[in-house]
Amino acid sequence: MESNVNNIKKAYIIFVADSKQYRNSKINIDNILDELSMLCDTAGYEVVERYSFIQQKITAGTYIGTGKLESLKESALTDNVEYFVFDNELSGSQVNAIEEGSNITALTRTEIILEIFAMRAKTMTAKMQVELAFLEFEYPRLKGKRTNLSQIKGGIGLRGGAGEKQLEYDRRRARERIHKLKTQLSKVEKSASTGRKSRGNAFRVAIVGYTNAGKSTLFNLLCKESVYVEDKLFATLDTHTRKLYLGDDTPVEAIISDTVGFIDRLPHTLVASFKSTLSEVVEADLLLHLVDASDENINDKLIQVESIIKEIDASHIKRIVVFNKIDNIDEVQKNKISTSYDDSIFISAKNNINIEMLRKKILDNILELRKEI
Ligand SMILES: Nc1nc2c(ncn2[C@@H]2O[C@H](COP(=O)(O)OP(=O)(O)OP(=O)(O)O)[C@@H](O)[C@H]2O)c(=O)[nH]1
Ligand SMILES: [Mg+2]
Known part of the structure; x- marks a missing residue:
């Protein structure tokens, strides 16, 4: 409709x-x-x-x-x-x-949320992941619905290839499609995993955080890249990975990834089907948990991101909490955050504030973690 x-x-x-x-x-x-x-x-x-x-x-x-x-x-x-x-x-x-x-x-x-993911999915893998998440979400609900998938009207309104195809499925075909997508995605995951292994011992840093926290802006700034940035939710779905050079005296090379944003109550089927995209997070040595400092609900959002980190089995990884968008807060707010969160670092990715400090902190953490190995 x-x-x-x-x-x-x-x-x-x-x-x-x-x-x-x-x-x-x-x-x-x-x-x-x-x-x-x-x-x-x-x-x-x-x-x-x-x-x-x-x-x-x-x-x-x-x-x-x-x-x-x-x-x-x-x-x-x-x-x-x-x-x-x-x-x-x-x-x-x-x-x-x-x-x-x-x-x-x-x-x-x-x-x-599924609709946004469907709109945003650009690569074949992202499209397959969204289609799988959609089918797995709808599948158990079909029983309660009068209609079958092929008759859902406005319904989820998935656009583009994935969406139009959904409408033709009955339960059996949905099951078959789920199976096929899972098989294909596990092949993609295997080759991605080989790719990751071939990067050898390089230190891996992943930027995580609530959607719209400024992850891609920071990624672009750190690696002089131009990943899509927008003041909308879930601008990024695919993982972007680049080399990051740190330290002038003793240069250290790391690999940094920007990935999909998290949100409160992220549909489980999405978390499950985006597992391969999130592998960059799970296999990282260090997580930069980026937080929008100007958000009223910093605490809730920190907890929600932490719970997704746990859900994808990444909670053992060392993390640095980085408060972004400090250009949007005043001293009082800043002091309040620093008293609540030890060892916090405040930056503005958009205005290039305290980025050298952040680079130094990443480098110190890498050197520290290397000592432990
Ligand atoms: N005021 C201010 N805005 C910022 C800052 N950093 C990023 N932004 C803005 O925040 C919005 C979201 O930025 P993105 O970099 O796309 O955020 P993201 O975390 O990658 O978002 P998703 O990919 O959607 O999860 C954009 O409008 C940015 O311009 C900052 O330091 N200050
Ligand atoms: Mg992004």
Whole structure:
């Protein structure tokens, strides 16, 4: 269902909070909706209105209850809105109930993330990884859905090759396709792994961090490269690897990688299918964990990145936490961060601030780690 003028897809974003969690102030609705709004914007949706509901219990059928659904439907009609994007995960049958009750396509945050990945995937490998993640996400939900894959209308709206192909699959074909993609990806992984081995003993540094932290900007600056940088989420999907020269007196050569950004609740199927892309992280000797210092939720984001590092079995690797975008914060904020995080380093990749200091810190760490071997 492509909509309206210039293909702008008008959407309401909706978050349903559990009242208990909300009372314990474990959730910040504004932050959650801000991120969902940015995800929608990146995926090409215009967010017309944000809704949050605090519910004691989730109404199984339509998730938000028929009364609320009815009133959303009426507003949507006036606003020309064709999509409801939920921050919450919905089951296949809940999606059906919402769509039947409102005539509006119901999407979830996970589907928006998958959609962005599909838009961004440029190389064959990235395309296969996204297709695999999509199929594995949709597969268990097919049972709950009235329709089969070939009939999902607006659905995930995957664009390009991968998307159009999805629509023809029934469950059996989806299974076959999953198998084929896995086989192909493991071949790609084997040859990539051989490539990595052939780099010998070179010290490997990987830049990790939340999406939009400035990883590619830093990578470009450190290696005088021109990897794509954008103020949107998931600008980078493929890993870029270059040589990094450090130290003037005793030159040291390292290999540095820029890779896909992390996000809170990164769909598991994506983490799984991007394992080979993330191998550069898993096999690194040192991780630069880049954090946007101007972000209000530094702490949460640090924890989320750490939990993905753990999920991909990289938590044994030494990391340096680097706070970026210091041009966007004042002294008070900076002091607050330095008291909370020992040994922190503050830089601006965009404005080339403290980059020499960072290079020195990377070099010191390499020399230190080499001593340990
Ligand atoms: N103000 C400010 N903006 C920065 C700085 N470094 C990067 N940015 C901006 O932050 C945005 C994201 O930068 P990227 O380098 O694409 O971020 P990334 O971490 O690679 O993002 P993904 O690949 O999407 O995960 C861009 O608009 C950059 O110009 C900085 O030091 N200060
Ligand atoms: Mg990037």
